[in-house]
Amino acid sequence: MTSSGDNRFQDFFEDDKYIALKNYLYNYLLRKRAVEKAMLNENKDVVLEIGSGISPVLTSWDRVVYSDLSYSALRTLKQIHAKGHYVVADGMNLPFKADSFSHAISSEVLEHLEDDRKALREIAEVLKSGGCLIATFPHRHFYFSSDDRFVNHHRRYELSEMESRLQEAGLYPVYVRKVLGPLEKITMLMVTVCITILQGLGGRERSRDHQAKPFGAMISLFKWANRLYAGFAWIDAFIMPRTLSAVLLIKAVRKE
Numbered sequence: 001m002t003s004s005g006d007n008r009f010q011d012f013f014e015d016d017k018y019i020a021l022k023n024y025l026y027n028y029l030l031r032k033r034a035v036e037k038a039m040l041n042e043n044k045d046v047v048l049e050i051g052s053g054i055s056p057v058l059t060s061w062d063r064v065v066y067s068d069l070s071y072s073a074l075r076t077l078k079q080i081h082a083k084g085h086y087v088v089a090d091g092m093n094l095p096f097k098a099d100s101f102s103h104a105i106s107s108e109v110l111e112h113l114e115d116d117r118k119a120l121r122e123i124a125e126v127l128k129s130g131g132c133l134i135a136t137f138p139h140r141h142f143y144f145s146s147d148d149r150f151v152n153h154h155r156r157y158e159l160s161e162m163e164s165r166l167q168e169a170g171l172y173p174v175y176v177r178k179v180l181g182p183l184e185k186i187t188m189l190m191v192t193v194c195i196t197i198l199q200g201l202g203g204r205e206r207s208r209d210h211q212a213k214p215f216g217a218m219i220s221l222f223k224w225a226n227r228l229y230a231g232f233a234w235i236d237a238f239i240m241p242r243t244l245s246a247v248l249l250i251k252a253v254r255k256e
Contacts, residue, residue, distance in 0.1 A: 023055050024223040026230035027184055027247075030237070031107050031136050032057045034179045034249050038134050045102035048126065050119075051109035052077060057136075058105055059083070065101070067094075094122040101126055106135040108247075111153045120169035121250060127254040136179055139248045147188040150195075158243075162250060171252035180247035181236035187229075221247055228247050 014168045022028065035057040039047075045063065049056055052066040053073045064084040068074050074086040089095055091106075092115055110116040123133055138148065138156040148156065157165075163173045237245065 001244040005208060021222055022217070024219075025181060026226040026233055027188075028055055028057075029226065029230045030233055031145060031179055031247065032059075034136065034177060035107055035134055036060055038177070038249060038251060039103065039105075041130065045128075046100065047103045047105065048094075048096070048101045048123075049105040049107075050089075050094075050123070051106065051112070054080070055079065057107045065096075066122060067091075091119045092122060094126055096126045098125050099128045102128055102132045104131070106133065107254050108136055108138070110135065110136050111148075111155055112151075113156070116155075116166065117165055120165055120171065124169045124171050124254050127171075129254060129256045131254050132174075133166070133252045133254075134249065135162075135252070136247055136249045140243075140247050143185050143246060145189065147185075147192040150192045159248060159250075162248075166250070166252045171254055172252045174253055176242070176251075178237045178240075178242055178245045179249050180233060180245065181238075181240040182244045182246060183233055183236040184246040187233075215246045 016255070025222045032055075036059075039058060039061070044061055047058060047061060047064045049058055049064055049066050052068050053070065054076050056064070056066055056077065058064055059081065062083050065087055066074065066077060066081075066084055067089040068077075069088065069090055071088050074088060078086050087095065091109060091113055104127055106119075106123065110119060113119050120133075127133065138153065139159065141156055141158060144153070144156045159176065166173055
């Protein structure tokens with residue numbers, strides 16, 4: 001994550017089970033697919049991915065700078081991915097020269113930052129003239145609930161609100177795509193309720209030896225179950241109107 005405030009994800013980045021499972025999650029797979037598709041025909045040079053954590057959404061391009069506030073997340077990512085460059089950075093204070101990148105990617109990051117407007121100005125500053133930001137973000141204020149609070153979201157966005165913030169920073173929206181529909185919201189509400197219950201029952205107190213064997217056996221099942229569920233979630237996003245989308249992707253261009 002990329003905020004100098006409380007970083008709930010730091011605990012996750014140091015959890016072996018989270019690291020083993022995170023990159024199989026259906027919603028990550030669909031966000032990654034959407035970003036990779038948006039970047040496919042772009043005239044790319046050096047790309048900045050902000051808040052990559054252990055789960056970058058652009059892996060098909062070698063000239064990428066992965067940034068995150070968490071050193072341990074980037075260390076783990078480098079061991080897994082081994083391509084590109086890795087820089088510990090706060091998304092609200094990017095340590096790069098102006099006009100350094102042809103593209104920037106921000107996937108599920110802005111909602112975690114206390115000052116998202118400052119982050120967007122920073123992104124615009126490090127982009128070259130004509131450079132693009134590809135961002136995914138949680139959509140609709142009325143969806144904000146316990147699962148957002150669980151992962152320290154400061155906000156969700158209306159589309160018009162996101163477009164306005166981008167334009168204030170000198171980034172001009174080009175197109176919008178649906179990524180996840182209302183099924184995503186329902187699913188994440190259920191997941192966070194289950195996690196909270198398990199934590200209350202003392203799930204974290206179980207011995208590592210007791211969990212090792214069943215956990216290892218479940219990874220394959222978890223992987224394929226999420227791939228299957230990703231299909232249902234993709235269909236849900238496709239058929240539902242954009243007004244009900246839980247996650248949107250937007251492309252914006254920096255103009256002189």
